Amino acid sequence: MSQARHSSLDLEPLENCDVEAAYARWAPVYDFVFTAVFRPGRRALAAAASKADGPILDIGVGTGLELPMFEPHTEVYGVDLCEAMLRRAAERVQRNELNHVAGLYKMDATRLGFADACFACVCAPFVLTVAPEPEAMLDEIARVLRPGGEIILVNHVSRNGDPFAIFEHWLDRHVAPKLGWRPQFPWAVIGDWVDQRPDMQLVERRLLAPFNLFTFVRIKRLPTMGAEQVPEARAEPEYA
Numbered sequence: 001m002s003q004a005r006h007s008s009l010d011l012e013p014l015e016n017c018d019v020e021a022a023y024a025r026w027a028p029v030y031d032f033v034f035t036a037v038f039r040p041g042r043r044a045l046a047a048a049a050s051k052a053d054g055p056i057l058d059i060g061v062g063t064g065l066e067l068p069m070f071e072p073h074t075e076v077y078g079v080d081l082c083e084a085m086l087r088r089a090a091e092r093v094q095r096n097e098l099n100h101v102a103g104l105y106k107m108d109a110t111r112l113g114f115a116d117a118c119f120a121c122v123c124a125p126f127v128l129t130v131a132p133e134p135e136a137m138l139d140e141i142a143r144v145l146r147p148g149g150e151i152i153l154v155n156h157v158s159r160n161g162d163p164f165a166i167f168e169h170w171l172d173r174h175v176a177p178k179l180g181w182r183p184q185f186p187w188a189v190i191g192d193w194v195d196q197r198p199d200m201q202l203v204e205r206r207l208l209a210p211f212n213l214f215t216f217v218r219i220k221r222l223p224t225m226g227a228e229q230v231p232e233a234r235a236e237p238e239y240a
């Protein structure tokens, strides 16, 4: 995937190995630190995704905090780059008997091992800011999404005039690789991607608690004309 599109948006570079190492460090304390602050975003995302008419892919499932929030009738697959996070997700699935979780896989979301167009919904809670190549991730998400299906994102998006902006900028320059995410993330990463995809339409964008810190986004892959053949979302589960 081209770096050129990123450079115009001035994103600080991250590498997959930085991200994986950072989340291996976060894994033992992740739930303690991030359960409450991300909860409204996870709830909104899981409620919207649970309306999907078919399998759901959860990108960057992490320790699986959102997994119990999907409705029991759903069929959810989770992927993550970081094995230490996935192990905790697998424990959660077992402990809470989350029978709607069909599989957890160690996969890079820019190179998913799933067939084209096999998911009715692909969601990515708090992941794009973490991704070294967010547009490449969106392209790959679009590949595995059925026509008529939805991408659901929750993310921190930087805002002009935000009192946190100077702090975000400082964090970005100095500690982004250690943190494992980019504190600064312009809307243009998502907006420009949608604008250049004639098959995608932005259907919802709203701010979420706490303090409007996060943005909830729904993007629809426009249906194609004629009958679709729907491939199965199966692959050998590694963790569940």
Ligand SMILES: C[S@@+](CC[C@H](N)C(=O)[O-])C[C@H]1O[C@@H](n2cnc3c(N)ncnc32)[C@H](O)[C@@H]1O
Residues within 6 Å of the ligand: 016, 019, 020, 023, 034, 038, 042, 059, 060, 061, 062, 063, 064, 065, 066, 079, 080, 081, 082, 085, 107, 108, 109, 110, 124, 125, 126, 127, 130, 131, 132
């Ligand atoms: C901030 S955590 C979010 C975890 C979970 N969704 C939640 O709400 O708590 C971001 C997760 O994305 C994963 N991740 C980052 N880049 C990824 C990639 N390219 N492919 C798959 N997972 C990735 C990280 O390993 C991490 O577990």
